[in-house]
Amino acid sequence: MDVPLTDDVMVPVLLFFQDGWPEIGTFAHAEVNWLPRRVHDLFGQDPVRVKEHLDRYPALRDSVLHVSQPMGGLGWRNAGPGMGLSVEWRSGSPPLMLADNKTFSDLGVACYRSADDSLVTPAIGSMATGLHPFLALWAVLLALSSLARYQPATWSKMIDVDRSPEANAIEHLLEEATTSVPATALHLLTTFR
Incomplete structure (x- = not known):
């Protein structure tokens, strides 16, 4: 992420932080970081386009973007070499309730060097999960x-x-x-x- 071969990287590995208690291993909210600034520049506050982009990551396909109320804006944050956004998992019919807590295994979130180093990777071709x-x-x-x-x-x-x-x-x-x-x-x- 810090030393890309090209500046045109749109779908890099994303850093993943679950909200809640990591030792329990379940969560309904998370933050994804290292989204390229170009994604923010292209899609800005358009949640449909941003979600289409995040759907390239199998672990994030069932998530919804966390939007601020009452304006419905996305809470973009500077996050290291890129941008960050909050996502959540919801279920039911409107008003949607927070889903039952998810686990890394449910979503396909990869723990890389340690249990505290969590990443989501994009799908390659027709893969159902991201490449570890x-x-x-x-x-x-x-x-x-x-x-x-x-x-x-x-x-x-x-x-x-x-x-x-x-x-x-x-x-x-x-x-x-x-x-x-x-x-x-x-x-x-x-x-x-």
């Missing part, structure tokens, strides 16, 4: 290692910090992988026994 960040990182590392092994001249050009626009992102990704892969593997192994 660990699997995405593993695929990228496999691609980069294959490139380095089988196309060393191309690899050398890509990591040349003086000439390649991708070099900074690759360097950042590899640094992130040195901490993320072991921490995520440990978290996944100790969580799913």
